[in-house]
Amino acid sequence: MTGIISYGAYIPYWRLQRSTLASALGSGGAKGARAVASFDEDTTSMGVEASRIALRGVSEKYSPQSLWFATAEPGYLDKTNANAIHAALSLDISVNAFDCLGSVRSGIAAVHAAACGTSIAVLSDIRTGLPGGSDESMGGDGAASFCFGSENVIAELLSTGTSTSEFVDRWRTPGDQASKQWEERFGEYAYAPLVEVAFNEALQKANLTAADVSHSIFSGLHARAVKAAPKSCGINLDTLRDDFAATLGNSGTAHWGVMLANVLDTAQPNEVIAIVVLADGVNVILLRTTDALSAHQKQQDPSLTVQAQIAAGRNDLSYAQFLTWRGFLHREPPRRPEPDRPAGPPSLRTAAWKYGLYGSRDESGFIYLPPARVSLQSGSIDKMEMVRMADIRATIATYTVDHLAFSMSPPVVAAVIDFDGGGRFQCELTDVDPATVKIGDRVEMSFRKLYTQDGIHNYFWKAKPVRAGVK
């Protein structure tokens, strides 16, 4: 039996209230909010965060063959984005890292590929559109990660169904900031038969009927087609699960992954989950939860469920800040030089540090961040062991708010943090209110994109406050 053995969803901290669009633009302004990736996040960094959550739920023996990363908004072309995730997760050099890029349907490809063996599928997306459009207000940002395997399966893969058709509904030319869409009613027409074909195929392969489905997940960027699909499948509408339209928005490639993570957070054993994704065709995945799910839910950190992450969000992001973060509004920078691009050779030499946040520990137990070769106390050379710090929490020893430093979102909040069990590190704080930071505050590490220079994304770690109510 193969299937999902662990999962994680990552919801960025920031929410844009749709009402702010109405006050800024004089029109639009639907109800609810959308999730917004911070200025220092991209699909790769969010993929890391979702995967870190997923990997908390696997045993130390879990040894994936491949990591498959899917997004419609990649940080790089030509260069494999999955490699930074691979590095941040400190996966073994023998593990493959692959991208499935460009289209929303890529997420299905990543999961299909990962489900063939013991592999990880990472789905991540940042959605936006031109100011005032529905993609801008109804889109959302987020990521989901699924570890597949055959031991301790929490959701067995029962079957898949598919249909493919070439038609012009939604498209985006590489380099464009927003996608375009054909008249809505045409897409609804084109998707309708594709849904039935794929859904019926999946049911037949699994020897199930629509009535056997306990939780159904319908996802796609064509809102009308998605809304019409459950009826044509004959699904009991009570099984429809939260699509987060009111709270997060549609996160495209990652969206059904986030919805699935939410279902798995509370599902009972032995329930059938139907996933129907409308994206240039239709893909259906049928899963059945197992007895192992209950144990998995029990050991999960309650602050990392989808609902807990939604509740922990910060609701007062301004529209101007949102536009700035997404590159639609060019603001006056501080009168300071832009940072240098991270250089290739040193970034390779220090990859364990830069991506994996490894320090070194000497004979006395002193931890060096970044890793050092010479002991501070004894002077001994190369008597060190490497130690991963990324998942250890820390306490703020002192901090400052820097109004002068270059940042896409000033001020920079810099802190000196002391890790539990040793190790001091000076780093930036993120997802933080400068006015409320205090000495003694608890923080945890988060993988971020510090800045982009000469097209090179400078990925590294920042600290963010541990949210209240976290164990």
Add this chain to the structure above:
Amino acid sequence: MASHGIRDKVAIIGMGCTNFGEHWNKSTDDLLIDSSSAALASAGIALDDIDAFWLGTMGSGLSGLTLSRPLKIQHKPVTHVENYCATGSEAFRNACYAVASGAYDIVMAIGVEKLKDSGYSGLVVSAPASDGTQATVTAPASFSLLAPAYANKYGVDEAELKDVLTRIAWKNHRNGALNSRAQFKKEVSKETIAASPLIAGQLGIFDCSGVSDGSAAAIIVRVEDAHKYTDRPIYVKALSFVAGPAAGPIDPSYDYTTFDEVVHSANDAYKQAGITDPRAELAMAEVHDCFTPTELVLMEDLGFAERGTAWKEVLAGTYDLDGELPVNPDGGLKSFGHPIGASGLRMLFECWTQLRGEAGARQIPGVGQKDSVKTKALTHNLGGAPGACVSFVSVVGSELD
């Protein structure tokens, strides 16, 4: 560790210092020509009389050619040194050793920095290619870490500490107002200082030293030759330079209320100079007040106040021009300005001026006279950030021991 020092082996016989400030109409070359000419005139000698040169600049040029080209130096050794914001002091220290060794008879130490051509706010330092993981905080942010840590350790509340920092800036502006060479030649009210826009942490714009252009130079000879050039040479009593393991940012035991490097260099310098009670014995001190909390912490690190008490001494006026131990009588980095490579030599220039009784309106009472009891002055110059810096301390005096 052996550190024998060169007490009373070399002497300064001439100094020059340009005005510090925004020299839109002067280049690095101009500043070097002006300060070196002034130093030569002060010593009553010509450029050809100099055997060797030590040039300190952090970013205004590379190699000895930065000095030899504008001055048209004819085939003499010119050494370029760099040691962050202590660059000028480092040029002076190495020049002194060259004379003490007997290698040369007359040498020049000269420092220069042209900061105002960059077009940026604050100090800009170019770094070698890196992996992009270094903390990107600015200098005021790094030094602002001292303030909450000090307040927290010694139970000073935030508003009280702000008063202390404000008073340091106020004092240095008041001193600078008496100095025609200073970048900011005017007093600033405490209200204005306290209300200035925040730059980093608790630090407002008036808590930061002036970003400026400038140059200063000294001419050094063996003590036995000094009186050939001047009746009032200034003798070098101690030179100490310390670089530490830069462990503050990685060592949880470092609490951001002290500079270990300063403590080490001060102790070494006091030993070289035979000073046991610096607060009582020194006539004055020029210290590295890059930001106001730096001066606060330095008062304790240099032994001018007991640990945890410098904030009270500041409020009591101990370090005022007419206080028990005047600190930064020339206005310091705060109001004289901080052209990096020149600052260490600018500090020595104030010692030279005060100990010779030539400081005019800001002359410290009882200093620089024939019968003065206190004849020694200290300079302190540091580069880097709290927990990871280089520190220089010198002691100079107008009398041989």
